[in-house]
Amino acid sequence: MTSYTAPRKDMQFLLQEVLNVAASDIPGYADLDEGFTSAVIDEAGKVAEEVLAPLNAVGDAEGCVLENGVVRTPKGFDAAFRAMKEGGWTALDCDPDYGGQGLPYIMGTAVGEIFVSANMAFNMYQGLTHGAYSAIHAHGTPDQKAKYLPKMVSCDWTGTMNLTEPHCGTDLGLLRTKAEPQADGSYLITGQKIFISAGEHDLAENIIHLVLAKAPGGGEGTKGISLFIVPKFLVNDDGSLGERNGVSVGKIEEKMGIHGNATCVLNYDGAKGWLLGDLHKGMRAMFTMMNEARLGVGLQGYAVAEAAYQNALSYAKDRLQGRAVTGTQNAAGPADPLIVHPDIRRALMDQKSFVEGARALTFWGASLIDRAHHGDAAADGLIGLLTPVIKGFQTDRGFESAVQAQQIWGGHGYIEEQGMSQFVRDARIAMIYEGANGVQALDLVGRKLAQDGGKHVMAFFEMVKAECKAHDGDDRMKPFTEPLKAASKQLQAAGMFFMQNGMKNPDAALSGSYDFMHLMGHVCLGLMWTRMAKAAFVALDGGTSDKLFYETKIATGRYYMARQLPACAMHLARIESGADPVMALAAEAF
Incomplete structure (x- = not known):
């Protein structure tokens, strides 16, 4: 059974001594004094350690189950999700106009790392909701914001992003999902989407899908794509839930990892949707969500590696194997602990130096986003340049680190009950989704x-x-x-x-x-x-x-x-x- 402890001191070091947030000229940072950030990180650590981490292996073993069109999440997920909502963690850096706490993005990043390390699959339910919230917040009409955002901030309703189809992943110009305009200003959405994380589940009373589709008159390729808000249940004018929309689950994918998150095939059969942003400009609106998601995935890369490293370090200190070549270190025992051996030290130092460096890069990136949110064009350009690096490099190296951590456990690391293989399996998806890492590299060199x-x-x-x-x-x-x-x-x-x-x-x-x-x-x-x-x-x-x-x-x-x-x-x-x-x-x- 694996364990996790939030790296409180490392995070405080970055926030207060490296980035010196409280002295920064970024709006909102003056409130981030040492006592405040310490309190937030400490409380998030308690939630992660006491609520989320114990469910990590449960989610991996049980997975999600599709029953009569409804996805049942693993045992304990529902209570944990309620605890997250009641604690206000889903609203941390959201707009106060819609029920958020209004903290800077960097605080959401720090807390997000803690929750991902504790239980990556679980945290995806709220993480994807935050991305959908951001897209509606940036591109929605005042009515759309009022209708959807308060419930999404609280995670009473969750959100998804629907891009991929069976015949197209990266090349979205090939998508076939259609949007037919209606007299009342809505659209009927018809098509199939695959690999939709948190696409259906029993944790929220409604799910707000953001769906890419082609409306008439848009032409070929990505220039003809629009983005639509398609709720699982239609929302009445008074905010109450109406009838079930024409979206259903075809199946749950059986995956290598993140078993606790429901990755769904979603079928849209004349589902009612509403345009988000400008007609035929859906890629611009979706990239608001995609760019945030890519930074979040880069965070996943090192956050899972952090949890794996902690367990590798603990094992290396406890497991007795062989004697140190420079002389016995544990004379009272039959052998010395693994950590005395130089090659074990090398593997641990590889992991430790990567994780701490990646955390610093991600926190700095989050501070650039906070600057960009307040109109700093230079910060916006710089984080745009760094985004494919943070996503691609950190998930590649994060997976390698998880494998190194498993390797320190030797044969025991290959046994499922020990839990080390889950870190490897969970980390692997981060190299693929939200734009495979080869595409990130092409974006960096070809565009950025x-x-x-x-x-x-x-x-x-x-x-x-x-x-x-x-x-x-x-x-x-x-x-x-x-x-x-x-x-x-x-x-x-x-x-x-x-x-x-x-x-x-x-x-x-x-x-x-x-x-x-x-x-x-x-x-x-x-x-x-x-x-x-x-x-x-x-x-x-x-x-x-x-x-x-x-x-x-x-x-x-x-x-x-x-x-x-x-x-x-x-x-x-x-x-x-x-x-x-x-x-x-x-x-x-x-």
Whole structure:
């Protein structure tokens, strides 16, 4: 049986000492003093540890069951969902005009990590609702907002996103779901959607589906797509629920992981829907939800890895196997604990340095979103650049970390009752949904680098340069700034290769896009570790009473810079090899 403890001190370190939120000029951050953020994180930790984590294995073992058109969630999920609602956790960073608490997005991010680590499948019910809420909040009419948002903020009603169809996933221009306009201004939606997370369940009295469909006159491809609000139960003018809409569950998918979340085939048979946003501009409205979801999935990547790491660390300290090569460490026992062995330390340090670096990147990204929400165009451009990196890099590395954690358990990690395999199985989906990671890499290289004339990536390079320059003369920082400088130059060299070769041979750029995403991910985490190291040195210089915490932070950062950042040279070499090694074989030669 696995366990989980919220990383309260690590989160507080990031919020108060690295990002220094309370002193930030971002509106709403002045209220985020140490006492307040500590109280929120501590209470979220209690919910996660006492309510959600004990249900993680239950959800995995029981899964969801379809009975007479109704999906039954695992035992205990309903009571836990009520506890989440009653505690106000679903409304944390939502608009107070619709019942939300109005906290900045960064606080929703911190709490979200805790809940994902404790029970990823469970948290998806409210996480997807938040995304649907955001899309309606951004693009809905005043009447739509008034009708749907208060109930979605409270999670009395939950939400979904409906994109994928049996014949099209990434290429949404191929979708066939139709929307026929009606005299009353509504549309009748007909078609089938698949892989719909939280598509049907017994946790809420209504489900608000956001559905992509093609209305007449839109033309071919994605330009003809519109987005529609299609409730499970129709909503009367007074807010009460009316008759059942024409949407039903075809089946629940049997998946590799996240068994506690109902992934459904949904059939729309003349279901009544209402246009959200502009006609034939559905992709723009949906991407409000998709971009938030991609950041949330990037968070899932390291949050599941955090839980897996905690259990690997505990096992490594308890499991006795062999003797340390430098001499017996546990003379009273028949063997030494696993953690004495260098290869076990390597695996643990890989996980620890990734998780803490990814948390810093995600929190920083959340602060950029908060800036963007208040009209900061530079922050909006920068988080747009970073989104595919946060999603793609962190879920790839998060899955690798979960596998490493399982490996530390050896054969016991392969046995289902121990719980380590669940982390691996749950983490795997994050590399696929909300845009598979190969698509994230293509988006980064094909769109984001050149966006607005390349000014956002140039701003990122300048930010890295300025960070390194700020520590000139501080020899303690050289183990951070010197590797970061080298990695940044390699990232710039990769970008230059694309500029010089991409136009005449697009395959040359796209063949290297995945490596570029990982190269940039390493540079981002190198930047985060440089910032964290400086904050740790400041604390030590100030005479902190917790020297071990800050010394551990510095040592972990040094590990990342010495052992992980050199991968940037490998990724650059792959990129500069161009398209020829990748495209050499004709299709029939495979």
